[in-house]
Amino acid sequence: MTIERFTDETLMAYADGELDAETARAVAAAEAADGAVARRIALFHGTRAALSEARDARPAPEVPDALVARVRETLEQAGAGGEEPGRVVPLVRRAPSRPWVPVAVAASLALAVGLGAGLSLRPATGPDIDLATGPQPGATGLAALEASGVAGALSRLASGGSEQVAAGEVTIIASFRTPEGTLCREFELATGSAETVAVACAEGAAWDLRFAVASGRADGAGYAPAGALEALDTWLSGIGAGAPLPEDEERAALGRLAE
Amino acid sequence: MRDDFETELVAALPVLRRYAISLCRRPDMADDLVQIAVERAVAARDRVDPDTRLEPWLFRILRNAWIDAGRRQATRGTEIDVHDTPEAAVHDGVRAAEATVMLRQTEAALATLPEEQREVIVLVCFEELSYAEAAGVLGIPKGTVMSRLARGRVALAAKLGIE
Numbered sequence: 068m069t070i071e072r073f074t075d076e077t078l079m080a081y082a083d084g085e086l087d088a089e090t091a092r093a094v095a096a097a098e099a100a101d102g103a104v105a106r107r108i109a110l111f112h113g114t115r116a117a118l119s120e121a122r123d124a125r126p127a128p129e130v131p132d133a134l135v136a137r138v139r140e141t142l143e144q145a146g147a148g149g150e151e152p153g154r155v156v157p158l159v160r161r162a163p164s165r166p167w168v169p170v171a172v173a174a175s176l177a178l179a180v181g182l183g184a185g186l187s188l189r190p191a192t193g194p195d196i197d198l199a200t201g202p203q204p205g206a207t208g209l210a211a212l213e214a215s216g217v218a219g220a221l222s223r224l225a226s227g228g229s230e231q232v233a234a235g236e237v238t239i240i241a242s243f244r245t246p247e248g249t250l251c252r253e254f255e256l257a258t259g260s261a262e263t264v265a266v267a268c269a270e271g272a273a274w275d276l277r278f279a280v281a282s283g284r285a286d287g288a289g290y291a292p293a294g295a296l297e298a299l300d301t302w303l304s305g306i307g308a309g310a311p312l313p314e315d316e317e318r319a320a321l322g323r324l325a326e
Numbered sequence: 327m328r329d330d331f332e333t334e335l336v337a338a339l340p341v342l343r344r345y346a347i348s349l350c351r352r353p354d355m356a357d358d359l360v361q362i363a364v365e366r367a368v369a370a371r372d373r374v375d376p377d378t379r380l381e382p383w384l385f386r387i388l389r390n391a392w393i394d395a396g397r398r399q400a401t402r403g404t405e406i407d408v409h410d411t412p413e414a415a416v417h418d419g420v421r422a423a424e425a426t427v428m429l430r431q432t433e434a435a436l437a438t439l440p441e442e443q444r445e446v447i448v449l450v451c452f453e454e455l456s457y458a459e460a461a462g463v464l465g466i467p468k469g470t471v472m473s474r475l476a477r478g479r480v481a482l483a484a485k486l487g488i489e
Contacts, residue, residue: 074476075476075477075480076469076472076473076476079472079475079476079479080457080472083450083457085456085457106489109489110479110480110483110488110489111476111479113483113488113489114451114479114482114483114486114488115451115479117432117482117486117488118432118436118447118451118452118482119451120429120432121429121432121433121436121452122451122452124429129340130339130340130343131357133357134339134343134357134360134361135336135339137361137364138335138336138339138360138361138364139336141361141364141365141368142332142335142336142364142368145368145369146332240394241394253394300358310366310390310391310394311390311393311394
């Protein structure tokens with residue numbers, strides 16, 4: 068009898084009960100006849116058992132009441148508004164006064180929200196603000212997206228892409244649409260001293276900065292304000308931002324911008 | 327049908343939250359991820375395939391929500407070690423202490439694996455998804471799930487001294 072050689076994937080699938088009956092019989096025969104095969108199968112059994120035990124040692128923690136309440140609220144709102152069968156219910160907007168929004172953290176961020184035509188990234192001022200961890204006034208070079216070269220990167224790069232422009236290094240995080248259908252892009256700008264996470268939305272062929280917040284020191288040595296992403300998340304929920312666009316849709320949307 | 331969907335959704339919250347914590351390792355962020363996933367799931371409920379389990383579908387939605395924030399977190403976020411969170415404290419007594427040691431060893435070994443291997447291990451060995459379900463969550467072929475899972479487990483076995 069010749070013993071087939073099986074790949075690790077097949078032996079693992081055997082241990083996990085994921086093989087078809089015929090292959091499983093062949094592996095079982097090899098397991099019985101060949102100690103090396105049997106040991107390899109035991110390895111996969113062993114890792115599975117260790118991982119199961121680890122999982123059971125830490126049972127799923129109880130879901131916080133606040134989360135359950137939020138979920139129930141979401142379901143109720145959808146239930147009240149979703150009477151037509153087959154209709155896709157729009158994303159439910161999260162309540163603006165969510166308790167988890169860390170007010171103190173938000174206040175300590177150098178938070179600048181540029182609305183409408185306001186293009187300057189202007190750190191808020193006040194006694195609580197530690198400018199050492201945020202962008203220095205004027206230091207980000209994001210005074211205008213066009214002049215800084217950021218706009219070009221926004222029009223060119225796919226999500227995940229980075230490019231060195233006049234203002235610093237731009238990394239595109241994601242693209243999404245507002246409820247009105249406007250294309251927006253979330254990106255990071257790392258200058259010599261600071262890092263900013265921002266959102267710009269397309270205005271014709273130009274880009275309009277809508278949101279910017281200091282997210283940390285670019286050199287990695289500084290303290291990264293933990294609330295920066297939460298602030299962004301809150302803002303995104305507030306404007307009803309859609310889910311990130313898949314790659315192909317993003318490419319098509321950017322292509323249309325160029326026309 | 328709505329009632330079934332909602333009941334299943336609420337029933338899935340603990341595992342959904344556990345999965346969220348395994349992704350972002352921050353309970354506060356995990357709760358937000360779960361909430362976002364629930365909102366998206368409710369919005370897309372008409373696209374649920376009644377012949378498949380709801381959990382893998384929810385995992386996929388949650389993971390997509392995480393990718394948005396997590397692409398950044400993965401490289402320079404401020405992750406909090408789950409061992410430092412109050413929830414990580416496990417029961418009491420000797421058995422719990424032993425379990426905790428084992429848990430820490432396993433999780434520490436798991437944490438050293440490449441993310442792509444870690445995430446298939448979490449889905450298949452922690453959350454007990456089938457290979458095909460895990461492939462659906464991650465949006466990759468089943469063969470890729472199997473090769474990452476096998477490599478990850480061989481590496482894990484070496485670290486844990488499993489032969």
